[in-house]
Amino acid sequence: xxxxxxxxxxxxxxxxxxxxxxxxxxxxxxxxxxxxxxxxxxxxxxxxxxxxxxxxxxxxxxxxxxxxxxxxxxxxxxxxxxxxxxxxxxxxxxxxxxxxxxxxxxxxxxxxxxxxxxxxxxxxxxxxxxxxxxxxxxxxxxxxxxxxxxxxxxxxxxxxxxxxxxxxxxxxxxxxxxxxxxxxxxxxxxxxxxxxxxxxxxxxxxxxxxxxxxxxxxxxxxxxxxxxxxxxxxxxxxxxxxxxxxxxxxxxxxxxxxxxxxxxxxxxxxxxxxxxxxxxxxxxxxxxxxxxxxxxxxxxxxxxxxxxxxxxxxxxxxxxxxxxxxxxxxxxxxxxxxxxxxxxxxxxxxxxxxxxxxxxxxxxxxxxxxxxxxxxxxxxxxxxxxxxxxxxxxxxxxxxxxxxxxxxxxxxxxxxxxxxxxxxxxxxxxxxxxxxxxxxxxxxxxxxxxxxxxxxxxxxxxxxxxxxxxxxxxxxxxxxxxxxxxxxxxxxxxxxxxxxxxxxxxxxxxxxxxxxxxxxxxxxxxxxxxxxxxxxxxxxxxxxxxxxxxxxxxxxxxxxxxxxxxxxxxxxxxxxxxxxxxxxxxxxxxxxxxxxxxxxxxxxxxxxxxxxxxxxxxxxxxxxxxxxxxxxxxxxxxxxxxxxxxxxxxxxxxxxxxxxxxxxxxxxxxxxxxxxxxxxxxxxxxxxxxxxxxxxxxxxxxxxxxxxxxxxxxxxxxxxxxxxxxxxxxxxxxxxxxxxxxxxxxxx
Amino acid sequence: xxxxxxxxxxxxxxxxxxxxxxxxxxxxxxxxxxxxxxxxxxxxxxxxxxxxxxxxxxxxxxxxxxxxxxxxxxxxxxxxxxxxxxxxxxxxxxxxxxxxxxxxxxxxxxxxxxxxxxxxxxxxxxxxxxxxxxxxxxxxxxxxxxxxxxxxxxxxxxxxxxxxxxxxxxxxxxxxxxxxxxxxxxxxxxxxxxxxxxxxxxxxxxxxxxxx
Numbered sequence: 001x002x003x004x005x006x007x008x009x010x011x012x013x014x015x016x017x018x019x020x021x022x023x024x025x026x027x028x029x030x031x032x033x034x035x036x037x038x039x040x041x042x043x044x045x046x047x048x049x050x051x052x053x054x055x056x057x058x059x060x061x062x063x064x065x066x067x068x069x070x071x072x073x074x075x076x077x078x079x080x081x082x083x084x085x086x087x088x089x090x091x092x093x094x095x096x097x098x099x100x101x102x103x104x105x106x107x108x109x110x111x112x113x114x115x116x117x118x119x120x121x122x123x124x125x126x127x128x129x130x131x132x133x134x135x136x137x138x139x140x141x142x143x144x145x146x147x148x149x150x151x152x153x154x155x156x157x158x159x160x161x162x163x164x165x166x167x168x169x170x171x172x173x174x175x176x177x178x179x180x181x182x183x184x185x186x187x188x189x190x191x192x193x194x195x196x197x198x199x200x201x202x203x204x205x206x207x208x209x210x211x212x213x214x215x216x217x218x219x220x221x222x223x224x225x226x227x228x229x230x231x232x233x234x235x236x237x238x239x240x241x242x243x244x245x246x247x248x249x250x251x252x253x254x255x256x257x258x259x260x261x262x263x264x265x266x267x268x269x270x271x272x273x274x275x276x277x278x279x280x281x282x283x284x285x286x287x288x289x290x291x292x293x294x295x296x297x298x299x300x301x302x303x304x305x306x307x308x309x310x311x312x313x314x315x316x317x318x319x320x321x322x323x324x325x326x327x328x329x330x331x332x333x334x335x336x337x338x339x340x341x342x343x344x345x346x347x348x349x350x351x352x353x354x355x356x357x358x359x360x361x362x363x364x365x366x367x368x369x370x371x372x373x374x375x376x377x378x379x380x381x382x383x384x385x386x387x388x389x390x391x392x393x394x395x396x397x398x399x400x401x402x403x404x405x406x407x408x409x410x411x412x413x414x415x416x417x418x419x420x421x422x423x424x425x426x427x428x429x430x431x432x433x434x435x436x437x438x439x440x441x442x443x444x445x446x447x448x449x450x451x452x453x454x455x456x457x458x459x460x461x462x463x464x465x466x467x468x469x470x471x472x473x474x475x476x477x478x479x480x481x482x483x484x485x486x487x488x489x490x491x492x493x494x495x496x497x498x499x500x501x502x503x504x505x506x507x508x509x510x511x512x513x514x515x516x517x518x519x520x521x522x523x524x525x526x527x528x529x530x531x532x533x534x535x536x537x538x539x540x541x542x543x544x545x546x547x548x549x550x551x552x553x554x555x556x557x558x559x560x561x562x563x564x565x566x567x568x569x570x571x572x573x574x575x576x577x578x579x580x581x582x583x584x585x586x587x588x589x590x591x592x593x594x595x596x597x598x599x600x601x602x603x604x605x606x607x608x609x610x611x612x613x614x615x616x617x618x619x620x621x622x623x624x625x626x627x628x629x630x631x632x633x634x635x636x637x638x639x640x641x642x643x644x645x646x647x648x649x650x651x652x653x654x655x656x657x658x659x660x661x662x663x664x665x666x667x668x669x670x671x672x673x674x675x676x677x678x679x680x681x682x683x684x685x686x687x688x689x690x691x692x693x694x695x696x697x698x699x700x701x702x703x704x705x706x707x708x709x710x711x712x713x714x715x716x717x718x719x720x721x722x723x724x725x726x727x728x729x730x731x732x733x734x735x736x737x738x739x740x741x742x743x744x745x746x747x748x
Numbered sequence: 749x750x751x752x753x754x755x756x757x758x759x760x761x762x763x764x765x766x767x768x769x770x771x772x773x774x775x776x777x778x779x780x781x782x783x784x785x786x787x788x789x790x791x792x793x794x795x796x797x798x799x800x801x802x803x804x805x806x807x808x809x810x811x812x813x814x815x816x817x818x819x820x821x822x823x824x825x826x827x828x829x830x831x832x833x834x835x836x837x838x839x840x841x842x843x844x845x846x847x848x849x850x851x852x853x854x855x856x857x858x859x860x861x862x863x864x865x866x867x868x869x870x871x872x873x874x875x876x877x878x879x880x881x882x883x884x885x886x887x888x889x890x891x892x893x894x895x896x897x898x899x900x901x902x903x904x905x906x907x908x909x910x911x912x913x914x915x916x917x918x919x920x921x922x923x924x925x926x927x928x929x930x931x932x933x934x935x936x937x938x939x940x941x942x943x944x945x946x947x948x949x950x951x952x953x954x955x956x957x958x959x960x
Binding site: 015016018019020021022023024025026027028029031032034065121122123127195196197198199200246247248249250251278280281477478479480643644646647648650651652653654655678679680684685686687688690691692693 | 804822824825829832833836837838839840841842843844845846848849851878879880882883888892895896897899901902903904905906907908911929930931933934935936937938939940941942943944945946947
C-alpha cells in the first residue's frame with residue numbers, strides 16, 4: 001500500500017449535500033407531502049392534570065362546516081395493539097406504559113390529547129376544535145417536583161438490576177467525604193426545558209390499504225417508527241412505511257413515538273382519507289417530551305492541595321405517572337475525575353405530567369451543571385485555578401469501569417481552550433476584571449458522552465460512469481448526515497463527492513438505529529466504509545478474473561478511483577471502470593453491508609470529551625449577562641465533515657447559552673399547566689444572544705471505537721456549556737447561581 | 749386541503765359538508781348578519797351548499813413569485829396557510845403561528861412580513877415573494893449561495909425565513925455592522941444555532957456578494 005496515497009484520509013470542508021434543497025424551499029418536511037383528498041386533524045387537550053372525562057359535547061363541532069369526524073375515547077376505533085390488560089405494544093426505551101390516546105376517559109396530564117377534530121381544511125378543523133365542550137371530574141394532581149421530592153423512587157430497571165446505570169453506585173470508602181480536609185456541599189436545580197425544534201411535530205398518516213400504512217412523520221428513527229406502528233396496528237412490519245427525509249430539528253423529541261402520531265393514524269382510518277396533523281407550539285410543550293426538571297445535591301471532599309477525596313452526587317428528575325423516563329445524569333461523576341471514593345443516587349419522581357424524553361446532551365448536560373459548577377466552587381474554596389484543579393484530578397483510565405480509555409485527548413483541549421479564550425486575563429478573585437462599566441468573567445466546564453455505536457446496514461450501487469448511490473434508513477435531524485456519509489465514501493474510494501449520493505430517512509432502506517446519542521457517524525459511517533470496500537473487492541475480483549495480474553493480490557485498501565481511472569497503490573492500474581464493466585457486460589455493481597460494534601467495547605471505555613470556555617460581561621446594576629465569547633474544544637475522534645461538525649458545535653454552544661441564561665418552562669402548579677408555552681415566553685437564544693463561537697477539534701481518530709475513528713459530537717456540543725457560563729458569571733460577580741436559568745433578578 | 753381549490757371554487761366535498769349548519773359557521777356569521785334574510789333562511793333549511801361556499805371564500809388577486817393569481821380564500825385563512833396548504837408553496841414554514849419565530853417570513857411588496865400574522869384577503873393587489881421565487885432558474889440568489897457557503901443552517905427549517913429576512917435586512921439598511929445584523933435578525937429563531945454563520949452570510953452579501 002502506498003502511504004502517501006492513504007494520507008489523503010484528511011477530510012476537507014464540504015458544503016452540505018442537501019444545501020440547495022434547503023435554501024430553495026424544495027426540501028420536504030413531514031407535513032409537506034401533498035396527498036390527494038387530504039384531511040386535517042386538530043387535537044384538543046385536557047384542561048385538568050388529573051381525573052376523568054365526564055362528558056364530551058361534540059354536537060356543535062360535528063355540525064360545523066367541513067368537519068368529518070370528532071374522535072375521542074367514546075368513538076375511536078379499537079387500536080388492535082392496545083392490549084386488554086393495559087399494555088401498549090410499542091417498546092420505547094422508557095419503562096412503563098406509553099399513553100394510549102383515545103383509549104379511556106382517564107386524564108394523566110394537563111393538555112393530554114383527548115379529542116381530535118378532523119375536517120376538510122385546517123381552518124375548519126381548528127374551528128371545529130374550538131366548539132368541543134368537555135366536562136371533567138377533577139382529582140388532586142401533583143406536579144411540583146420540590147414539594148413532592150419525598151416520593152422519589154428508584155427506577156424499576158435499577159431495582160431489577162443492581163448494575164443498571166441508574167442503580168445506586170458506591171466506590172471507595174463510604175464516609176470518605178466526612179473526613180475530607182475540605183468539604184463542599186450544594187444543591188442545584190435545572191428547570192424543565194423544552195426541545196422546541198423549529199419544525200412543529202407533524203405527521204401525515206395514510207392508509208394505502210386496510211392493512212398498509214404510510215406515515216410521513218417527524219421522527220429520529222424510521223425503523224423504530226415502522227416497528228412500533230406495526231405492533232400497534234397488528235400488521236406486518238413490511239406493511240408500514242415511515243418517511244422522514246427531512247426533519248426540521250428534533251434534539252431528542254423524535255426518539256419516542258407519541259400519542260399525536262397514533263391519533264392521526266386512528267383519524268385516517270376513521271375518515272378513510274390521509275390525515276395531516278401538525279401540533280401547535282403550545283402542544284410542543286406538553287405532547288412530545290422535554291428535559292425533566294431535576295434537583296441535584298452534590299458533596300465534594302478534597303485535600304487542601306486540590307486532590308479529590310470523594311464525590312457524592314444525588315439527583316431527582318421528574319417523570320410521568322405512566323412511563324419511567326431515566327437518563328444518565330450521574331454517570332460522568334463516576335468517571336470524569338480520579339476521585340477514589342464516589343457515590344451516586346439516582347431517583348425519579350412520577351408526577352401528573354407528560355413523559356419527558358432525552359433532550360440534547362441528555363442527563364449528562366443536567367449532571368454536568370452540578371458537577372462542573374461544584375468543581376469550580378471547590379477550586380475557588382481552596383484558591384486554585386479551576387483548570388489546575390481539574391488537571392490535578394485528571395484520570396488516565398476510566399475509574400468507574402476500570403478500563404483504559406480507547407482515546408482521551410482532554411489535555412490538548414485544556415491547552416488550546418485556555419489560549420483561545422484568553423484565560424491568562426482571568427483573575428482568581430471574582431469581580432476583579434472590568435470592561436467599562438461591565439464586569440468581566442471567565443469560566444469553563446467539561447463534558448463527556450459515550451462513543452456509542454450500534455449496528456447499521458448500507459446498500460451501495462456503483463454504475464459504469466462511476467456514480468455511487470447509497471441507501472440507509474437513518475434520519476438527519478440537521479447535523480449533516482448525508483454530507484458526512486458522502487465524505488466517508490469519497491475518502492474511501494477516491495470518487496469525487498459530486499458523484500456520490502446518500503439517500504436516507506425511509507424505513508424502506510436498510511436498517512439503522514435512531515439518530516440519537518451521538519451514534520450516527522460511529523454506526524452508519526462504518527457501514528458506508530464496509531459497503532465501499534465490498535464494491536472495491538468486487539472490482540478487484542472482476543479485474544483479476546479478466547487476467548489483469550496487477551489485481552491478483554490487491555486488497556480493497558489498495559484500490560482507489562482517480563476520476564474514471566482505477567489506481568492500485570497510487571499508480572494507474574491501466575484500466576478504467578467503464579472498461580471493467582464492459583468486459584463483464586455489467587451496467588452496475590451493488591452490495592449490502594452491515595457493520596456492528598466489536599469486542600473492543602468490552603476492553604475499553606469509549607467516550608467523546610468536550611470542554612467549553614466562556615467569557616461573559618455582567619452589568620453590575622441591571623444584572624444583564626452578555627456572553628461575549630465561547631470557545632468549544634472537542635475530542636470527538638476523526639472529524640469526517642469539518643464544516644458541518646463546526647456548525648454542530650456552534651449549535652450546541654447556542655443551546656447551552658439557552659440553558660444557562662433563558663430557558664425555563666414555568667408551571668403553574670395550581671393547574672399543572674405551563675405558563676411559558678410559546679416562543680414569546682419560553683426564551684430560546686436569538687441572534688443577538690449569540691457571540692462568536694470558536695471551535696477546536698483535536699481530530700485524532702479513535703480506531704478502537706469504530707473503523708471511521710469517530711466518537712460522536714451532537715451531545716458533547718452542549719454538555720458543559722451551561723456550567724462554563726455559570727462559572728464565568730461567578731468569576732465576574734462573585735455570585736453563584738445554582739438554579740438555572742441565570743436571570744438578572746438572581747444577580748442583583 | 750384539496751389542491752384544486754387553488755383554481756376553482758370547492759365543489760361539494762362530501763355528504764357531511766352538504767349537511768353544513770350555516771348558523772354555526774363562524775366565518776360567515778358576519779356575512780349572515782348583513783345577508784338578505786332569504787339567504788339566512790336558505791341556510792337554515794340546508795339549501796345552501798353553493799351559497800355557503802360563496803360566503804366562505806372570497807376572491808383575492810395577488811402576484812406570487814411574479815405570477816398573477818386569483819384565489820378563492822377564506823377570510824380567516826392566513827397568508828401562510830394559503831401558501832402552504834392551498835398553493836403547495838411549502839418553502840415558507842410554520843414554526844409557531846404567532847409571529848414569534850420568523851420561519852414564515854415572506855416579502856410583500858418588497859417588505860418582510862410574517863405570513864402567519866397576515867390574512868390572505870388583506871393582500872389584494874400585492875406582490876408576494878416566497879423562498880421559491882428567489883432563484884432565477886438554476887441561478888441561486890446571492891443570499892442562498894452565501895447560506896450554503898457559510899453553512900448558515902442545519903436542519904433547514906428556519907432557513908427560508910432567515911434568507912427572506914436577511915435580504916430584507918440589507919434592503920432596509922440594517923446590515924451595516926455585525927451587531928446591527930444580529931439585532932435586526934433577532935426575530936428569526938434558529939434552534940439548531942446557526943446564528944454566527946447566518947450573520948457571516950448576510951455580511952458577505954451586503955459587502956458585494958459571493959467571494960469564493
